[in-house]
Amino acid sequence: MSKHLFLIILLVALFIKLDAQNKLSKPLSSQYELSSIIPLKSFINTPIIVDNKSKNYPPQAGYTIPIKISLVDGIIDSTLSGYIWRTTIEIKNSNSVNFYISNVSLEDYQSLFLYTKEYAHLTEYHSIDANNISTDFIDGDKIIVELNSKSEITNIPFQIMEAGILLSKPQGFGDAGNCEVHVNCSEGNDWQFQKNGIARILVKEGNTTFWCSGSLINNTRNNGEPLFLTANHCGINSDSVDYADWMFYFNFESDDCIQPLEEPDYNLLTGSTLLSNSKFGTGGGSDFKLLRLSENPGLQFNPYFNGWDRSTTESPNGVTIHHPQGDLKMISTYQKPLTSTKYDNDQVDPNGMYWRVVWAQTENGFGVTEGGSSGSPLFNEEGLIIGALTGGRASCTYLEQPDFYGKLSYSWAPLTSDSLSQLAHWLDPIGSGVMYLNGSSLDSTNVFAGFVSNTNTVIIGDNITFKNTSIGNITSYKWLFEGGEPSYSELEFPENIKYKRIGEFDVTLIVSSSKDSDTLIAPDYIKVVPNIFPNPSDGLFKLVFGKEIPDSYSLRIFGLDGKEVRFMIKEKGTNYLVINMNYSEAGYYLVRFSSDELITSYKVMVF
Structure with missing residues (x-):
């Protein structure tokens, strides 16, 4: 088997979704004229409104109410094709509802459907064994839940724990300020890869939900691990159960530069786990949060794992890509160099933990940030993430006011940090020490340079062996060993590189394929002592x-x-x-x- 074919198979396997959702099958009840009356279980809808006027707190999307459904709340019908259990859940005075379902264990011969009258807004799940499912929102206040099974139904293999309700004043689609710029306007022409890593987040925190933004982010293994960067104040009080219910909306954007009349399609992924976050407030931390999504975004997501730069270099220009007010994906541009500062402070501080940014007028608007933009990545001129949005003063009313992004350079390895409070452990799992990493679409024609060595510190005259960890259909390797003998190699795994003088030396690896190349420079990677x-x-x-x-x-x-x-x-x-x-x-x-x-x-x- 060729390396090229093997890599394609590997990538496809990486993105297989275990839940066979969207099979476009039909509920059994739609294939028979059933005379049974579906029981109705009604729940009181008591709105929960959070008083959060500050832009620096995510805008509320809605709230949840506890519900409980058991086998006896539905009716069972027997057909030639199998058994059907159905119930209707009514959430009074709701415009749109989703469900948080736990302990889901569907067998191969079982399917779960949710829909409204006439089988509208059909959602289906097959062969799932998972702790949690967060369903997408279904318009209406009466939702039919149907379980199909080849064998007799003696219990329902799931528990519906909560119903999520959007606020009576719909928030999200169409709510962004009129100064914002759609990501597919001309301003986004050079950012078409980066935008595919951005998602709108429906944050769950106890019994309330909020809008935030964030991005898939690459790691030095270049292996498509679904790491996701956002702001710590997004769901700052969320627990592990809440994180498992977070919902990530990818590709929620206008096809062009105009706000569409109806919501466009998107790709939804649910569930996450907290890996690390800032342990202090904005005065003592950089407000970052790193998650691992519950599954890899499938090929239909066209995912892009954004690259990063952990240096302290002040970028002269760049963008942020975000979902203001939970609306469609927008882009905002800065054209003046960033400044290093403390949070919400205009005074330059080289040791500050935040980047201060002021937005610029562009061809199609004056993109800024709003509530819901929190957690969105700040990109430098090279298209790499250098921070995540905490908050600021900019808005469509105050266009020239600044915003503040927690520095990735500080989030990398804060003082007294461990793996639970830093990015380094997760974004550089091979310990390469690189200062920056390019993004990846995991296209099989791409290559990504990577290496480790058996040691980083040697006594003068000792040898070092290097292990290549690059990914892709690589056809050539070029190694540059500053201070080493030999100083150049084209081997895949160079051994016995001797260092005969003291100092700290760079190591460079350039890998190439027939269509692509990638360079990894590890500054001062080797330390030679007397x-x-x-x-x-x-x-x-x-x-x-x-x-x-x-x-x-x-x-x-x-x-x-x-x-x-x-x-x-x-x-x-x-x-x-x-x-x-x-x-x-x-x-x-x-x-x-x-x-x-x-x-x-x-x-x-x-x-």
């Missing part, structure tokens, strides 16, 4: 550098009790020092060498 020998010794040690000794350096020696001890330089060559510790007592000592390019320590023994 060698000290013999060790142990009678008090004379030779410190070898492999190149000229730096003009300015510091050499200090300490006992294990922390006290500094005296020594002499017996001999100084062009690339070595001979240290005399003959007057020191027998025991262990720490030799600390530092210069502008290197700081290292050695444990030595005097006998």
